[in-house]
Amino acid sequence: MQLKPINQQVVAVVGASSGIGRETALRFAARGAKVVVSARSKSGLDSLVDEIQRAGGEAVAIVADVADFQQVKAIADYTIEQYGRLDTWVHAAATGILAQFAQITPEEFKRVIDVNLMGQVYGAMVALPHLKREGRGALIHISSMEGVRSLPLQSPYSAAKHGVEGFIESLRVELAHEKMPISVTSIKPAVINTPFYNKVRTKLGVKPTGIPPYYEAGLVADAILYVAEHPTRDFIVGDVGRILDVLQRLSPELVDALLVAVGDLGQRTNEPKSEADPDNVFEPIEGYNKVEGDFGHLVVPSITDWLDKNPMLKWGAVTSTALGALALFNAYMSNSDDGL
Template identity: 70%
Template structure:
């Protein structure tokens, strides 16, 4: 499957007013793609488009709530009306409430599933006809490591992300069966330093935090741009996410035990925050239209992301490691025989 170079693409980025979506749109535009950005915050979208155009890029914006099918359909339709086609659909939009399950209302739980799961489903529904018409393209859905391993205090978010992983697996096989050259990628970030923790609902009595360490949003954007040119099934962003994935496969009960110790206190800061504070569950929250959150001091580099985007180096290093082990074992046998 051959995808277009980014500088020849028309890309829609959904959930682009802040965080991962914002830096992703900026990077696509800097690489020469024509970009359509969407979110609920018109102020955030306007500032983003102004920034892209100020750097010589080309962009338009569409105001949309991803829980409304007709609004998300308008993103795809306006992209094609403006630029004639769609090459990559990048879906980032998400919300959440960090709270013990028994404190979450049915309306909050339903809303988070509607945005985080059904919004992604709607996105694929509206993008696919355009990608099929073009004859190739990429569906890139930002999921989460919480789609592989749930965390306490985030039951609704984790339920939606697990559902998203199931949906993408099903869709991917259907497209393969039809021999359609459309890649379906799940991006699975670990804890990322975005304004997410400023904007989501919380019933902890304090401002919430992800479980450290953090990674910067630029790493996720780099993975998304890689997937737009290189068909890839999934991409875990952040070395800690890879460790968690391995541990979950080996012993879910061990991860249960670890999270029972660090999972709940690890999501509390010392900064008081009322559960009545403004949040973005049902409406956008203004004032956070930037890329990074408040936890830059807790951010660390991720070494394996680069290797995953450079497979020849990755497998060359693996082969050398295997060869080294073989030589060591052979030498050990010769010395002890």
Template identity: 70%
Template sequence: MNLKSIDQQVVVVVGASSGIGRDTALRFAKKGAKVVVSARSKEGLATLVEEISAMGGTAIAVPADVADFEQVKAIAEKTVEHFGRLDTWVHLAATSVFATFDNVTPEEFRRVIDVTLMGQVYGAMVALPHLKREGRGALIHITSLEGRRSLPYQSAYSAAKHGSIGFIDAMRLELKNEGYPISVTNIMPGVINTPFYNKGKTKLGVKPTGVPPYYSASLVTDAILYAAEHPVRDYIVSDVGRILDIAQRISPGLVDLLLLAIAFPFQKTDEPKSEDDPNNLYEPIQGYDKVNGDFDQLEIPSITDMLDKGPALAIGAFAVAALGVAALLGGLGDR
């Protein structure tokens, strides 16, 4: 499967106004790609296009709510209308409600599914015809480790990520069976320091947080840029993500014990926040047109992601992850 070099690509980044999406758009533009950025926040997209233009890059913005198929379709159509083709589609848009399952309304649960799962579905549906016409290209879906292991307080988000991985796997096989040289990549980040936790709706009484440690958004961006040029099936970002994935495969029950101990207290900050405070469940909110969230002090490096950039790719990553799993399971055995 032969993918174009990034400087020859037209790239769509959906969910680009902040966080990983914003960093991804900036990095693609810096490497010479023509970039189309999309999100609900017109203000966020405007500042992003200005930033790309200031560095000498080329970008246009197409505001869209990914829960609406016609709006997602318009992203692809305007890309081809403006640049003549589409080479890589990167889909990151997501939202969440932080609450116990029995405290989430049907409407809220459905909205998370519509944005976080159906948005991914719509993105693939509108991008594939253009990629097939080009005869090659890449679909890059940013899901989450929560597609492999659900977390409390995030039932709707975890369900959406599980569903995304399910349709991605089926679609990839169908494309292979039909002989289309289109790369389909599922990138599963661990806990990343972005404004995601600032923007989601919370019913916990406080601002939510991820279970630390946090990792830099640039690690996910590195994986995205790599997948745009090299066919990759699945990619878990972060040491803890890889360790947790292996542990889940070995013993889900032991992972339950771990999460009972840490996932409930460590997903709450001490900062009061009401469910009526501004959130992005139904509408975009302003003030978060940036890459990083509020947890820079909790970021740590990822050893396995460093190894992935060198020749010891699989062996090194597996060895470190395996050692971590051994330590994790050993500690749980002492409970």
């Protein structure tokens, strides 16, 4: 399967007003792609298009809520209206609620599922006919390591990301059976320093945080641009994500124990925040039209992301990671046997 060079592509980036989506749109445009950006925040999209155009890139914007199928369809229709085709669809829109499951209402849980899962389903539904007509293309779904391993206090987000993984696995096989040269990729970031934790709803009494370390949004954007040219099944972003993937395969019980120890306190800052404070679960909020979040001091480099871009070297490193995780597992089991 061969995909077009980025400078020959028309790319739709959904969830582009801030964070990963914004950085991705900027990088596609800088590489010469024609970019259609979408999100709920008009101010965020306007500032993004202006930034792209001032840098010499080409972009147009359309406001849409991904929980509404007709609005998602309008993104695809607008892309065809503007540029006549679609080559790559990147779906990054997401929201969340950090709270104990017992504190989450049915309406809140459903809304996160509608945005984080059904939005991605709708995106694939509207993009696929255009990709099939072109005879090739890429669907790039921004999932999460929470699609591999759920976290406490994020039950609706984790449920949605597990749903994304199940959906695209099924879709990928169907397209392969049709012999349709469309790449379907799951990008699975670890914790990324974006405004996500500023914008989500919290019932913790404090501003939430991801469990450190954090990684830069640019690492995810690099992965997205790579898979837009190189068909790839899965791409984990961040060293910790790869370690978590191995540990979850070896022993979910070990990961349970680790999360019992750090999963609750590790997602709380010391900064008070009320449940009544503005959030983006049902409506967009202003003031976060940027890539980076508030946790730059916790950002670390990732040294293994290049492995997925160099498959010949990947498996040796995977074996080393697995052996290290196995040693940790054995130590845990030994301590358990000793009653610690």
